[in-house]
Amino acid sequence: MKNLIIYILTAAAFASCTDTNKEDNLAQREQALSLKEQEFLAKEADYQQLLSLRDSLEHTAEKMPAEAVWPEEIMGKWSGKMICTESSCSEHVVGDTRNDIWEFSPNGLKITNKTGGERHFTGNISGTDLTLSSTDSATAASRSKITLALVDLASSRLKGSRELTGKDNCVAKFSVELEKAKN
Helix, strand or coil, X not given: CHHHHHHHHHHHHHHHHCCHHHHHHHHXXXXXXXXXXXXXXHHHHHHHHHHHHHHHHXXXXXXCCCCCCCCHHHCEEEEEEEEEEEECCCCCCCCCEEEEEEEEECXXXXXXXXXXXXXXXXXXXXXXXXXXXXXXXXXXXXXXXXXXXXXXXHHCEEEEEEEEXXXXXXXXXXXXXXXXXXX
């Protein structure tokens, strides 16, 4: 009788270990989890693709030349004089004067300083204001924004301001006066 009880208990233990219902449920759960993982990976791949597309569009917009058509009167070379009016940057002091050559072309503006260094700008016209932003700001240590008033183009003089953001986000502001170069 004792052997019979041990035999029944052993058979019951084996039967519970090989329950096909539980194995089927586990297999279905694993399959559902695998499907959800695949869906998540596909969504993550779409997200990464959208991020890279957005980044490439932002970089392309920064490097594209200005679409604005400049007034004929500003095309060509100008003698530029900038005077620092406000500064939190160590390399710029209030009262500093800079004299540069400004050259407007259909692609934008090129400013050449007396040592031969160049900065390139693109921009747009809004009403009587010409707003220019440095195109090489991604690689340079500083960013620059120039606003010129296009009120009296016939006088061969332009006035405006320039704001330069330098290292450690310091800001230097300049008054700008341009005089058309005589060729």
